Amino acid sequence: MAAPVVGGIAAATGLIGGVMQAVDATQQAKAAEKAAKYNAGVAERNAQFQREQTEMEAARAQREGDQVLGRQRALYGASGAEFKGSALDVLRSDAQQLAGDIFMLREMGERRAAAFDEEARMELERAKMVRRQGRRAAGSAILMGGLRAVSGGLGAYSMAGGDLDGLFGFGRSPSFDAARMSGIGAARRAGGGIY
Numbered sequence: 001m002a003a004p005v006v007g008g009i010a011a012a013t014g015l016i017g018g019v020m021q022a023v024d025a026t027q028q029a030k031a032a033e034k035a036a037k038y039n040a041g042v043a044e045r046n047a048q049f050q051r052e053q054t055e056m057e058a059a060r061a062q063r064e065g066d067q068v069l070g071r072q073r074a075l076y077g078a079s080g081a082e083f084k085g086s087a088l089d090v091l092r093s094d095a096q097q098l099a100g101d102i103f104m105l106r107e108m109g110e111r112r113a114a115a116f117d118e119e120a121r122m123e124l125e126r127a128k129m130v131r132r133q134g135r136r137a138a139g140s141a142i143l144m145g146g147l148r149a150v151s152g153g154l155g156a157y158s159m160a161g162g163d164l165d166g167l168f169g170f171g172r173s174p175s176f177d178a179a180r181m182s183g184i185g186a187a188r189r190a191g192g193g194i195y
Helices: 002-079 086-159 164-168 174-182 184-189
Strands: none
Touching: 002 086
């Protein structure tokens, strides 16, 4: 009577341990997924901030450049110089330089924003990967807990004096009993097979 109780307790202990490991793996995966999603959100906000900051810097540079070009035109106009030849070439060159500077400012800002976008994408992928790993770990823990439950239960049942052959019905087969008692040769001579 004690053997089934001891075996049942050992089996339950193994199963409970597996379930607890599965719960722990799931909780760890959820925490890591939440952290990765938070990091992705931070990176997305940084990308947006970078784009806004770049646009403000470009607008400021455009205003300052327009003021410089305006002062140059005013000085040329006040001096009586005509807007042709070298004076026009200087104004045109300065305007092209200003346009190039603003282009580079926007390009560098967009590259920094794109790096933040990539960081956000990688964090979201990490969140998916962590979720999958957590599911696998939980499944593995439950499977291993089940195996430990069966192994521990049967071992405890046997150690407490339980008959495993009788538990699985092996003791009912005359050919199995003959093989167990006399070896395989005795079972073959008796005309039975080993089950």
